Amino acid sequence: MTPAKEPLSPAYEFGPFHMALAEHRLYRQGEMVLLPPKEFELLLLLVQHAGQVMERDRLIKALWPNTIVEEANLNVHISALRKVLATNSGDNQYIETLPRLGYRFIAPVAAINPIENPTTTTSALPLLNREEPSFPVAETQETVSTVEPKAAWYSHLRLTAVTLPLWLLAVAVIGILAVLYFKPFQPTSRENAGDMAANVTPLTTYPGRESQPAFSADGNHLAFVWRGEKDDNADIYVRLVDGGNSVQVTNQTGDDVNPSWSPDGRTIAFYRSTNEGDGIYLVPALGGAERKLTDTWATRSGFGSHTWLHWSPQGNWIVVSDKPSAQEPFSLFLLAPDTGERKRLTTAPASVVGDCSPVFSPDGKQIAFVRLVSSVLGEIYLVAAEGSEPKRLTFSGEGISSLTWTPNGKEIVFSSRYGGKNRLLRVSVEGGTPQWVAASGNDAIYPAFSGPGNRLAWTRNTDNTDVFRLALKEDGDSNHQLTSIIASTASEISPRYSPDGRRIVFESNRSGTNEIWVCDKDGGNPVRITSFRGPLAGSPSWSPDGKQIVFDCRPDSNADIYVVSSEGGTPRRLTNDLAEDIVPSWSRDGRSIYFSSKRSGSLQIWKMDVNGTNAVQITKNGGFDPIESPDGQWLYFTQDRGSSQIWRMPVAGGEETPIFDFHQKNYSRMWLVVSDGIYFAVPASSTRTGIKFFDFATNSEKSLAEVDVTLRSSVSGLSLSPDGKWLIFPVTTQRGSDLMMIEDFR
Known part of the structure; x- marks a missing residue:
């Protein structure tokens, strides 16, 4: 069994799985499996010592050197790893628990040599540790692996005039790949920044703060949030994209934010936050009688530049971020604008803050959102609008907030705090390295696209x-x-x-x-x-x-x-x-x-x-x-x-x-x-x-x-x-x- 894209690294195989060490990735029958760094390192430790009892203390010291960690942390990682490796039957055929001792990897393991026609052998590759910032990493004790070889490279190395250059070349390749993998997340810039910058124009320059632009489906109108000349109450305003006066759509007590257009352009959904409670409301696009669609959980302060709702292109659902109680994380729900029917779409893990900033894809089949692991740090996930297990798209380790789809549905543009400044980046929905939208500059949040004309709007902060x-x-x-x-x-x-x-x-x-x-x-x-x-x-x-x-x-x-x-x-x-x-x-x-x-x-x-x-x-x-x-x-x-x-x-x-x-x-x-x-x-x-x-x-x-x-x-x-x-x-x-x-x- 070989992955679709052959990793250029030493690897291990067991069952349908392939571990590529230098890539730090796990594949199942050619498909990459999302595995956090700690789970990967834990799996590698177990696989390298397949058949051996790995004591709890030994695993903890290897995974968290120079750090005091409770056994409960190891239990959580083992449990998460078992879920990743689980078969359809749910049987545990890989990791055995030995009460009061530790764990043992019980499946047959094959070690794979990346060098063609090897004539020499070597011991198993040492564990690749992801270092903790600002902390020394304890020296790794030499270990002896008991894994079965697929290619005979696991025994003692005998260097010859023929094999030495090959081995040195392999080591160099591994080293380069490891450096590239373990270096910090570094976005690139794809577009010609000068040409793009020439097309940048201000949409509004009112006194105070304008924010959260949202284009109507035909691209002619823009809804946005403005706190007025007194910079007091946040309300929804609408204006023509190409100019003209702004019309104030809401004027009630509380902050009205996050406008989202109905596909026919007649109605705007928005989020209202007051000291008495929060909720989702509907209002005619040019103002009029409001209709409260639902109450929502009120505690959203302190979560950065996130959004909480978005109207589907078909008009039948509004996706909202909400939680049923204080003890639960935020999750995504589908809300019917006509009937108020509510369906749960995601269930965020209890250990995270939750799911927010949901946005439908242009065809309405997928929803991109941010899963917050803390009040500021999050990653982008994709989930089918009909419901599915969310797929993680980014691995930046940074604060990601608001996002939008490109009109062709092939990329996500999002705001990230990489480098300490909010900036716009773009990433393919197939994954890959995010790239700067250099023309947007610093302090850029709340991106929004207009399909007609490929217009990208955003908020530029000057606080x-x-x-x-x-x-x-x-x-x-x-x-x-x-x-x-x-x-x-x-x-x-x-x-x-x-x-x-x-x-x-x-x-x-x-x-x-x-x-x-x-x-x-x-x-x-x-x-x-x-x-x-x-x-x-x-x-x-x-x-x-x-x-x-x-x-x-x-x-x-x-x-x-x-x-x-x-x-x-x-x-x-x-x-x-x-x-x-x-x-x-x-x-x-x-x-x-x-x-x-x-x-x-x-x-x-x-x-x-x-x-x-x-x-x-x-x-x-x-x-x-x-x-x-x-x-x-x-x-x-x-x-x-x-x-x-x-x-x-x-x-x-x-x-x-x-x-x-x-x-x-x-x-x-x-x-x-x-x-x-x-x-x-x-x-x-x-x-x-x-x-x-x-x-x-x-x-x-x-x-x-x-x-x-x-x-x-x-x-x-x-x-x-x-x-x-x-x-x-x-x-x-x-x-x-x-x-x-x-x-x-x-």
Whole structure:
């Protein structure tokens, strides 16, 4: 049995499977099987030692060198691997479990030599490990394989004048292929950027923010979202593509986003988000009476530039992203616009955030969507509109958000955070390396195609975020001094004062990618203390002694918890679970770290020792953004992303109780706990922010200040200096976006 495309690498075969080592791919009867890197490495370990007992400890040390990992992680990978290898009968004919010992690969294995007419033999190829960023890889112990040879290359090597050049050539080819495979995802640029750039024109240049363009089926009209000249409420507008005045289609309270046209051009479906609840609505294309189609799950804040619905070309279905309860991930559903009938299309794994940004193909037979493994990281999948197992299309390890199909249905154009900037890329629906849409430039999101004329529209953001410091009013002082202290042309978010108040840790993409930085309390002497150079690092939190910083990062397309010296150095990985582990914080005694994780199937608060061991689930009803009270007696948290209802429970364990809700989804992470209450931020107007305080003693809130700035939404960053005199937070200093278009996209 040989794959359709012969891999140029040493390989193993068992049953209908073919493992190509240098390609790091598994084939079943010539068809590539999607297998994550860890599962591939685990399978390779078992196959190389077929017939032998592989102890659990041995497997864990080989797969996660220099990392403390619970056995449950290995169990999850074994289970996933068995599902991939399962036959139609469901019998387990490959991996045997040996209770209290480990596992054994029990199927016959053949080793294949890539060299024609070999006259020499060698031992099995060593395991190709995918290194963890910023961590040394432990030396691999020499092992002896017991696999049966298909070509006699598995015994001791005897070099001759004839075989040596052949073997050296093979090693060189393997090395080149391995380097090409293991190098970071690097998109290419296919089109003539100069010619394409000449066809780029602005569609809108209104004051404030225009976003989410959507073409009518005939290509003549454009629906989009605009927050108006006051930059307050998001509404749906419609205009002719070739010019003319815009018509406001919606004008109700709440944010109306994600417009999608019916095929006949008469109706627009859109998503409405309010503090009271969210839903899918229909409205005539030029305005009129609205009709609510369905309620949807409300918590969608903090998920980046994603979309939640799209109308099919045939008009009979609207695909929506939704979830039945807080404990489930987002999945895709088909919704009939006439009757409201709902059919589930995908069931996202419990360990992920879920499926979003669905878009029908031009013929209506397929749906492309993004499966989010964390709040920012996701990959593109394809699923048949009639229902099927989703097929993964991209393997970028980056943040992918909104997407669209090319009019011929052969490619997907999508927005990715590769390199720290949102950019447009294109990829064939058959797979392959994504390519830059170079003419679209940086900060490009929400791509949309018009079939007639091959027009590509998108949103170009011009937002910028800096950290400001507010002087809290003392007795006799009537003014609140507001000062920018951390600023650049990039974004600075998630600031935190050190325990001694002398330094600030923050997250910034000023180096080109999101890293953790530390500066003096006045913003001086900024120093980058992480160098992941691509994977997004964020949510930093100081240890009580100020010597370490814990944060989350996503080097393997999955969020885990890391700790690094506050002076810089090599980060140490604390978690390595298949589920996302995010938003960590220290206990007040410095012995434990809290974090949010979906490892139990829903987003809950967990607690582990500072070395990453003994992780235990703390909450039962949902948990996000954990923080201990200054006296170490209470744990405060919200139940989910986008929720502003603050809960608490005793650190020693006990009932989870709601304390206070400030009803602000966009500012849901702008709060902090002190000994006598909670500071929080709310929008006072479209250009002003209110700083308030909830008093535990009186169970009431009071206003502290109003400032002439707007805070960055959906991120954390409210921090109080230890002396109580200063409050810092991320401020959007430049706020805007326009719609751009490429004519005759090729």
